[in-house]
Amino acid sequence: MDVWTLKEAAQFLRLSERALYDLARARRLPAALVGGKWVFPAEALRRWLVDQAEAGGRAAPPPILAGSHDPLLDWAVRQSGCGLALRAGGSLDGLDALVAGTALVAALHLRDEEGGFNEAAVRAALPGAPLVGLTWAWREQGLITPPGNPAGLSAIADLARPGLRVIGRQPRAGSHVALVGLLSDAGVALRDVAFLPEPALAEDEVAAAVLRGAADAGFGIRAEAARAALGFVPLLRERFDLVLHRRDAFEAPMQALLAFARTPLFAERAARMGGYDVTETGRVSFNL
Template identity: 30%
Template sequence: MPGDMSYTTEEISKLLKISKLTVYDLIKKGELSSYRVGKQMRVDAADLEAYKQRARTKTNANRPDGANQPLRSLPSASINAIRPIVITGHDIGLDILAKHMEKHIAGIRPLRSFVGSLDSLISMYRGESDIVSTHLLDGDTGEYNLPYIRRLLVGSSYIVVNLLSRNAGLYVEQGNPLQLEHWTDLSRQGLRFVNREKGSGARVLLDEQLRLHGINPGQLDGYDNEQTNHLGVASKVASGEADVGVGIEKAASIVGQLDFIPLIRERYDLVMLKSTENQAWIHSVLQILQSMEFKQELQTISGYDLSRTGEILLETLEPSF
């Protein structure tokens, strides 16, 4: 193989005849060396051959007859009997969910992927994630998440369940010296803004509010100044590097030294694809979400509304197999 050849995770999946989730798990555990190019993981041909050689050695060492036969394929069960479950999103509630899943569901290993709401749904469409979190506002209907899910997961069978609700709004300087109170205030001249990245729920919320209130994004000084999480936006405002940003209340309480102006109650939901192999752990996840043990732990975090936690909001028909 040429020394400069490399493969995507999808190509590795096809070459080894294993799922993409298993490829990500091998990378996560350090068994398969990789590097990132933009948003894409790549594996050099030499590293793939090194992994295959180690797998051959391990397989042959375990043969009773010591036969040295070529390794034709690596089914996921032979590499690791534990099924990786990829959970996307940034909220700490997802970390708590992952901990409860690891404790109560045998045969799975939760893996966290820190990507925004829209990118999470796209990753599910591509088969790269198992549980995605989303808080995407549809400005025309005022509905959260379901309009986007229906459009992006056309033809899929899935279940949508509420994790929590929380306040979203504006981060402003402590004492709110500029008296910012509403989305329309973002049209003021001279405001220094800090934004979230494209695909995040906060970015969609901002863009929808700008559209609904007739504000051109080009009017915002700092619209292209992006941070990859709520804490980053809140920190820029707290440090005085920006006058205002959009995010959730929890991040303001963590960062401190700034004020939070609540403007909307957003619903933070989970989406899980229904399939024969997923049904068992999906049922267990629903039991966790609806359990008092899980809700009591979430209740220790200020700013969360758990009145609908565990409620199934939408479930499509069973897939036919």
């Protein structure tokens, strides 16, 4: 049967009808009040039961989206009214918050040695946990330069040029992890780059440092370079994921955010910002 009565659902869950009635009234499980009677979609109730078992008594995390800073994500969280609070401290900070249960979602863009994104880091941090990675967007990362790229920068190794002032990111940021990997691939040591003493704590701060002349270059996303009318040298196409426990993906905050990301307004904003590919937004990138 596709739909169960209160009695049938209670038998399936091995609960009393009164206990199930109380759960349904509190909206604690899939149920609908039709004609004054509670009915239960069978498949949805089965999935709910599996999710409860996988949660293993885990306390519900606060509605916080922690991790990497992304301007399109920041905008969408506000516009969607999803109720998530943003805590941008870098991808590794977001992963730690997911492990500790102090955030509902981790925003990550961690490139692994094989050229993949995020899954290896998540597996290592939470082995065996029922997690899902949802693609937020593919982004262009590269060198942000003053307008016209007066230094003629064209490759990651150019950041090691003598006298070039470079704005870096905090060590726990995904952009810093990517930069270290690209420099290593080019045979350049991190100590060979003249970074400014204070790192940028978000993508927009990289562009701001170049715009005001405090830095000659930085590593960041095309969208921020475009917003500040700065030069941009593309180096990397990366996948930016939202990672969370599987059952939390069906809760109201994430569903509201993903629903908004399917609207024409979202697609128009991404196109206007530049450097984003949102054709896969909301798609499962990995399922652990």
